[in-house]
Structure formats: structure tokens, C-alpha cells
Amino acid sequence: LAVPSDSPTIFDKIINKEIPANIVYEDDKVLAFRDINPQAPVHILLIPKVRDGLTGLSKVFCLLSERAEEKHREILGQLLYTAKLVAKQEGLLENGFRLVINDGPSGCQSVYHLHLHLLGGRQMNWPPG
Ligand code: 5GP
Numbered sequence: 001l002a003v004p005s006d007s008p009t010i011f012d013k014i015i016n017k018e019i020p021a022n023i024v025y026e027d028d029k030v031l032a033f034r035d036i037n038p039q040a041p042v043h044i045l046l047i048p049k050v051r052d053g054l055t056g057l058s059k060v061f062c063l064l065s066e067r068a069e070e071k072h073r074e075i076l077g078q079l080l081y082t083a084k085l086v087a088k089q090e091g092l093l094e095n096g097f098r099l100v101i102n103d104g105p106s107g108c109q110s111v112y113h114l115h116l117h118l119l120g121g122r123q124m125n126w127p128p129g
Pocket of ligand 1 (some may be wrong): 010021022033034035036037038045101102108109110111119
């Protein structure tokens with residue numbers, strides 16, 4: 001299990017275009033790209049482009065549970081709304097989709113840069129394992 005960390009992650013390199021990613025949506029605040037190890041026909045990660053929405057410091061917003069503050073309300077809402085836009089773009093609105101945030105070790109978070117998983121294109125199961 002990955003240990004929570006404030007260090008820069010591979011997602012910073014994707015944001016800075018230092019390593020390639022299959023980007024499906026980008027604006028000034030949010031980046032969405034296909035997961036390298038997809039768990040469904042559509043598996044997209046949505047991330048805030050800065051890890052602290054206010055200061056732009058890149059070491060603050062690693063996990064939701066400990067780091068989300070009042071000042072992050074706007075970017076948190078933007079991530080959810082963007083997920084809907086991308087779901088539409090991917091043709092998922094008719095049958096539905098799943099949004100997931102893995103938080104911390106028990107949540108199976110492996111990359112400590114907040115991200116929203118958008119999964120679709122197949123029937124999901126509930127409860128998850
Ligand atoms: P977590 O377990 O932290 O919620 O999910 C991290 C996700 O990031 C995993 O689904 C993993 O496949 C994905 N991932 C890790 N490294 C890369 C990468 O370099 N590029 C892309 N596109 N996805 C990655």
C-alpha cells in the first residue's frame with residue numbers, strides 16, 4: 001500500500017506535459033486523461049491542475065480527507081461537473097457510469113494527487129471489493 005505523501009507525483013509530469021498521456025479534456029483548472037491501466041472500457045482520471053487551488057503550491061492537495069479545505073470547494077465542484085461533461089463526451093450518459101475517489105491506504109489510493117476516477121462502458125457491481 002502506498003503511504004500518503006505530499007511529494008510531487010507522476011500526475012505533475014502529466015500536467016506539465018513532461019510525460020505523455022491520452023488527454024480527453026483540459027481547461028485552466030482541470031485535466032482529464034485515460035487511466036494507463038483501465039478497469040473498464042472507459043476509465044478516465046480527472047485531476048486538479050494545481051494541488052492547492054488557492055496558492056498554486058504543488059505540495060498541498062494530495063488527498064481529500066486530510067487536505068480539502070473551505071477554499072477548495074470551487075475546484076471540488078468543478079471536478080464533479082467536469083466528470084459529467086467528460087461522461088457525455090464519452091457517450092456514457094444514456095447507461096450511466098461510476099465516479100470513485102480512493103482516499104488513503106484503506107481506500108487504495110496509490111497516487112497522492114487528488115483524482116476522480118470516471119468508469120463506464122460496462123455494468124458495475126455493488127458493493128465494490
Ligand atoms: P488510485 O489507486 O491512486 O486511486 O489510482 C491511481 C490511478 O492512476 C491508477 O488507476 C493507475 O492505473 C493510474 N496511473 C498511475 N500512473 C499513471 C500514469 O503514468 N499515467 C496514467 N495515464 N495513469 C496512471
